[in-house]
Amino acid sequence: xxxxxxxxxxxxxxxxxxxxxxxxxxxxxxxxxxxxxxxxxxxxxxxxxxxxxxxxxxxxxxxxxxxxxxxxxxxxxxxxxxxxxxxxxxxxxxxxxxxxxxxxxxxxxxxxxxxxxxxxxxxxxxxxxxxxxxxxxxxxxxxxxxxxxxxxxxxxxxxxxxxxxxxxxxxxxxxxxxxxxxxxxxxxxxxxxxxxxxxxxxxxxxxxxxxxxxxxxxxxxxxxxxxxxxxxxxxxxxxxxxxxxxxxxxxxxxxxxxxxxxxxxxxxxxxxxxxxxxxxxxxxxxxxxxxxxxxxxxxxxxxxxxxxxxxxxxxxxxxxxxxxxxxxxxxxxxxxxxxxxxxxxxxxxxxxxxxxxxxxxxxxxxxxxxxxxxxxxxxxxxxxxxxxxxxxxxxxxxxxxxxxxxxxxxxxxxxxxxxxxxxxxxxxxxxxxxxxxxxxxxxxxxxxxxxxxxxxxxxxxxxxxxxxxxxxxxxxxxxxxxxxxxxxxxxxxxxxxxxxxxxxxxxxxxxxxxxxxxxxxxxxxxxxxxxxxxxxxxxxxxxxxxxxxxxxxxxxxxxxxxxxxxxxxxxxxxxxxxxxxxxxxxxxxxxxxxxxxxxxxxx
Ligand code: ADP
Ligand code: MG
Numbered sequence: 022x023x024x025x026x027x028x029x030x031x032x033x034x035x036x037x038x039x040x041x042x043x044x045x046x047x048x049x050x051x052x053x054x055x056x057x058x059x060x061x062x063x064x065x066x067x068x069x070x071x072x073x074x075x076x077x078x079x080x081x082x083x084x085x086x087x088x089x090x091x092x093x094x095x096x097x098x099x100x101x102x103x104x105x106x107x108x109x110x111x112x113x114x115x116x117x118x119x120x121x122x123x124x125x126x127x128x129x130x131x132x133x134x135x136x137x138x139x140x141x142x143x144x145x146x147x148x149x150x151x152x153x154x155x156x157x158x159x160x161x162x163x164x165x166x167x168x169x170x171x172x173x174x175x176x177x178x179x180x181x182x183x184x185x186x187x188x189x190x191x192x193x194x195x196x197x198x199x200x201x202x203x204x205x206x207x208x209x210x211x212x213x214x215x216x217x218x219x220x221x222x223x224x225x226x227x228x229x230x231x232x233x234x235x236x237x238x239x240x241x242x243x244x245x246x247x248x249x250x251x252x253x254x255x256x257x258x259x260x261x262x263x264x265x266x267x268x269x270x271x272x273x274x275x276x277x278x279x280x281x282x283x284x285x286x287x288x289x290x291x292x293x294x295x296x297x298x299x300x301x302x303x304x305x306x307x308x309x310x311x312x313x314x315x316x317x318x319x320x321x322x323x324x325x326x327x328x329x330x331x332x333x334x335x336x337x338x339x340x341x342x343x344x345x346x347x348x349x350x351x352x353x354x355x356x357x358x359x360x361x362x363x364x365x366x367x368x369x370x371x372x373x374x375x376x377x378x379x380x381x382x383x384x385x386x387x388x389x390x391x392x393x394x395x396x397x398x399x400x401x402x403x404x405x406x407x408x409x410x411x412x413x414x415x416x417x418x419x420x421x422x423x424x425x426x427x428x429x430x431x432x433x434x435x436x437x438x439x440x441x442x443x444x445x446x447x448x449x450x451x452x453x454x455x456x457x458x459x460x461x462x463x464x465x466x467x468x469x470x471x472x473x474x475x476x477x478x479x480x481x482x483x484x485x486x487x488x489x490x491x492x493x494x495x496x497x498x499x500x501x502x503x504x505x506x507x508x509x510x511x512x513x514x515x516x517x518x519x520x521x522x523x524x525x526x527x528x529x530x531x532x533x534x535x536x537x538x539x540x541x542x543x544x545x546x547x548x549x550x551x552x553x554x555x556x557x558x559x560x561x562x563x564x565x566x567x568x569x570x571x572x573x574x575x576x577x578x579x580x581x582x583x584x585x586x587x588x589x590x591x592x593x594x595x596x597x598x599x600x601x602x603x604x605x606x607x608x609x610x611x612x613x614x615x616x617x618x619x620x621x622x623x624x
């Protein structure tokens with residue numbers, strides 16, 4: 022995205038503020054006109070004084086009074102315009118900053134997991150905060166000062182040419198030289214600054230990663246290494262930044278020289294004109310004031326364009342996220358089916374993960390076909406990478422199949438609004454993913470309108486009631502970041518309670534593989550049994566108990582179902598499942614099965 026594209030989008034985000042923008046442009050215009058009246062009046066006053074001095078008469082105050090009154094009038098108008106402009110600009114900038122952050126947040130929440138797993142959450146947060154701050158600064162400085170600076174240039178150049186074309190041309194030359202210098206420096210530093218921004222992002226990502234893993238850093242006494250790495254990164258950033266700063270110094274030196282030369286030229290030319298009787302002393306003073314004002318505005322505009330250029334990378338990141346579209350969108354004629362019974366059917370479902378280049382990848386699941394009756398529990402087993410998670414991701418439409426279709430109660434899931442589908446499916450993720458809020462708030466995500474009785478029933482069925490009651494603040498106890506202040510089994514049970522409170526007809530479990538003690542294991546099994554009651558359940562199973570109690574087991578290999586049946590049927594078949602089971606479920610019945618040995622078993 023180019024500089025021009027980015028900033029035209031930044032300003033197009035002001036659509037909703039149209040009336041404020043019109044007022045601001047009007048205010049800036051008034052400000053400029055009033056500002057220019059001042060030097061003109063000042064020049065006139067001096068000429069009036071020198072005229073009467075030449076005539077040998079004493080200058081009278083009465084003769085100057087109208088000019089002084091006009092001066093005061095313009096000064097008051099300037100103050101009024103400045104107040105209006107700064108009030109409106111401040112408000113607009115604050116409103117937009119929050120609106121932009123909210124826009125980013127909303128959009129990011131709609132993006133698929135494939136987006137979020139590819140981008141570090143520290144980076145997302147940095148983009149949200151920095152881009153909204155960048156836009157705040159751009160709007161604020163543009164409307165407060167730089168718009169009027171632009172307009173000043175547009176007014177002062179024709180005005181000065183009209184007043185005195187010889188001196189006016191000197192000012193035009195100054196503006197041209199300054200623009201050329203600024204553009205040259207920007208061209209030279211563009212790539213360099215881009216590199217600096219990249220390093221800055223790496224630093225933010227790294228810091229957020231390290232701060233999220235402080236226990237590991239401390240227990241592995243890695244603090245020194247981490248701070249050292251951070252210091253190295255800072256050095257790299259500074260080294261990358263220095264050449265840019267040198268270029269800016271060049272620009273400053275050039276700008277100062279050009280200004281001084283212009284001022285001198287105006288003074289010399291003006292004096293020559295005066296000596297030849299063409300110009301006046303007031304004219305020289307007026308032009309010197311114009312030139313000074315112009316130099317001030319030029320410097321301001323160069324600074325502004327530098328700041329735009331500094332923010333460019335952050336804003337590009339922002340628009341890149343905003344341009345990412347969710348894979349899955351509602352069909353226009355999608356109809357809400359209400360609460361479903363839970364008869365799930367996969368018909369010839371094939372799916373390949375999209376590649377960045379768009380080229381074909383080998384399918385993650387291939388030609389899946391099976392039907393699950395309401396209330397059945399289906400266990401999915403198979404080696405890591407065999408397609409278990411993908412199968413269930415397709416069911417709640419993280420992705421849509423490349424071929425085939427999935428129906429629930431005979432309705433293609435693509436014919437329902439996404440919200441309606443997901444209201445019917447509860448998911449217990451392998452990692453419980455709790456919020457840094459209270460236990461109650463975490464469970465209520467399942468159903469914010471649930472009554473206190475429903476809440477405590479869900480906790481009871483999830484075998485979580487006992488440990489919640491034992492907490493100092495009961496339900497109001499905070500669980501810490503990602504639920505860190507609870508044990509692994511407790512976190513899982515809170516997550517199950519959350520899904521139970523939602524009470525969907527279909528439930529998906531990605532069983533935790535974390536090693537749990539026997540008692541917790543048993544409690545989790547009870548919670549699971551309770552959660553599966555009366556609903557269609559899919560379990561990515563790592564435990565013998567789960568596999569044994571399933572109505573049916575689907576054995577996946579390389580994206581295909583190679584065996585299916587009940588535990589006893591599959592054992593009797595003496596096929597792949599038996600190999601898996603013997604190595605895993607049967608050999609170590611107490612221990613949950615980790616994914617790693619499962620793979621070894623099938624290789
Ligand atoms: P399982 O859950 O059985 O371990 P998955 O469904 O996660 O298997 O993976 C099936 C296949 O799809 C694997 O080859 C895996 O590498 C690939 N895969 C999984 N997730 C992604 C993804 N987000 N992008 C690309 N490929 C993926
Ligand atoms: Mg998986």
